[in-house]
Amino acid sequence: MRFLGISLLSFACLGLGSPSAFSQTPTTFREARKNHKTNLFYAPESPPSSTFDLVHYASPLGPMSAYVTPDPSDGKKHPAIIWLVGGLSNSIGANLWEDGEPSNDQTASAYRKAGVIMMFPSLRGGNDNPGHREVCFGEVDDVIAAAESLSKLPYVDPERIYLGGHSTGGTLALLVAGSTDRFRAIISFGPVHTVAGYGQEVLPFDATDTQELVVRAPIACLSEIQSPTVVLEGTENGNIESLELMRKACQNPQVKFHSIPSATHFNILAPFNDLFARKILKDTDPTPELQLTEKEILDTVKLLSPEK
Structure with a gap:
């Protein structure tokens, strides 16, 4: 047959x-x-309507996809956070509305569960977006454009938009912070001081070109950050050396560094995002206040979950 x-x-x-x-x-x-017309899985999956809307924001290269918390329909303007995930795909997907393990919750769900509006933007070259991955260069402009789009939502307070990210997302968050004062405050978990360590095999540019590295290096932009910024990493693994290098180089009082005892690159996320979510809800004075006290850090360390 x-x-x-x-x-x-x-x-x-x-x-x-x-x-x-x-x-x-x-x-x-x-x-x-x-x-045959092939069906590829580049477009982001449709989220549960009760959790996120799949929207498009106008980037410098054209429309790009994002997940955004739907309108609570309470007539109020809410604080919002743009969250930048780790990794180099520049894509978003179903893992962002699934429950993460307490020892490695990269969904940052504490914010939406607390009532903070969330936006997960995909970036150039990710999903079915225009452009190519630039690894922390043109993506800065995409994030700024996403914030502009988010600020126009009728249920978002445009003066209370925050930016957060983890790992590569934390690195990108610092680069955005050095490029604009659009955000009320910035939270960066586990960034690197330079993307040089990623290696030529994953970098889409000549990794021996110093200028290419400088424009992607958080350590080069720390002095120009104008918004209150919190940088933190666990002492047990991850990018703690990068944090200490940036701490030593930084003289900008707007940027605070915290090495979190007993925490790792991953289990730091759940309890500290929960803390930041609560602080964002209370952050209503004209001057932003998102910095961590020593007591808050020690109390939150007690909530760390062992990595599996």
């Missing part, structure tokens, strides 16, 4: 199951290729 010119044995070897599930129209492999 033949199907599309391919034997049953071929289907079995490819793990394709029964050929009956496939279109009976083409009779050869070449015809099948010619007639």
